[in-house]
Amino acid sequence: MASTILILNGPNLNLLGKREPHIYGRESLADVEAQCRALAGELGLAVEFKQSNAEHQLIDWIHEARERMGGIIINPGAFTHTSIAIMDALSACEFPILEVHISNIHRREAFRHHSYVSLVATGVLAGFGVNGYQLALRHMAHLLSAKLRATSSFCPPDERMTPSTGAASE
Numbered sequence: 001m002a003s004t005i006l007i008l009n010g011p012n013l014n015l016l017g018k019r020e021p022h023i024y025g026r027e028s029l030a031d032v033e034a035q036c037r038a039l040a041g042e043l044g045l046a047v048e049f050k051q052s053n054a055e056h057q058l059i060d061w062i063h064e065a066r067e068r069m070g071g072i073i074i075n076p077g078a079f080t081h082t083s084i085a086i087m088d089a090l091s092a093c094e095f096p097i098l099e100v101h102i103s104n105i106h107r108r109e110a111f112r113h114h115s116y117v118s119l120v121a122t123g124v125l126a127g128f129g130v131n132g133y134q135l136a137l138r139h140m141a142h143l144l145s146a147k148l149r150a151t152s153s154f155c156p157p158d159e160r161m162t163p164s165t166g167a168a169s170e
């Protein structure tokens with residue numbers, strides 16, 4: 001079964017493409033979702049794509065993801081800079097977490113330079129526009145296939161066969 005990646009979007013990202021195109025571009029969140037779905041298909045992944053303006057809703061989705069998902073790609077919006085609760089929810093996840101920002105938060109106001117989420121993220125992409133979501137998805141596919149290779153090549157010593165006889169080795 002294909003791994004499912006949860007792509008989470010925080011507050012105000014539903015306005016993407018409708019305001020501030022000089023910072024966030026002209027594509028809507030629906031456009032980003034369509035691009036992610038198309039790429040996920042090519043990569044052999046499934047995606048769930050969600051947006052909420054409510055911190056508790058994002059936290060509930062992260063909790064549910066712990067049992068069902070192969071990884072999370074998250075643009076936490078302004079919660080990036082404020083939410084210890086989202087950071088804590090993510091820290092309870094054992095799969096890869098990729099943090100995406102459309103803008104380069106380090107070139108912007110000082111209050112955007114710190115991210116609580118980066119403290120628990122596997123990796124961070126910022127300033128690649130909405131293409132950052134697709135870059136994150138490609139990297140997620142890379143991480144998951146590396147993980148699969150590592151687990152499938154593991155074989156406990158007492159189950160190894162000797163090449164000549166097929167018998168279990170000492």
Ligand code: CA2
Pocket residue numbers: 011012013015016017018019020024075076077078079080100101102103104105112
């Ligand atoms: O660059 C990013 O992706 C951000 O996560 C976007 C957040 C901002 O608070 C972060 O510092 C950086 C804001 C999302 C608001 O999105 C809008 C899109 C269009 C128009 C208005 C807001």
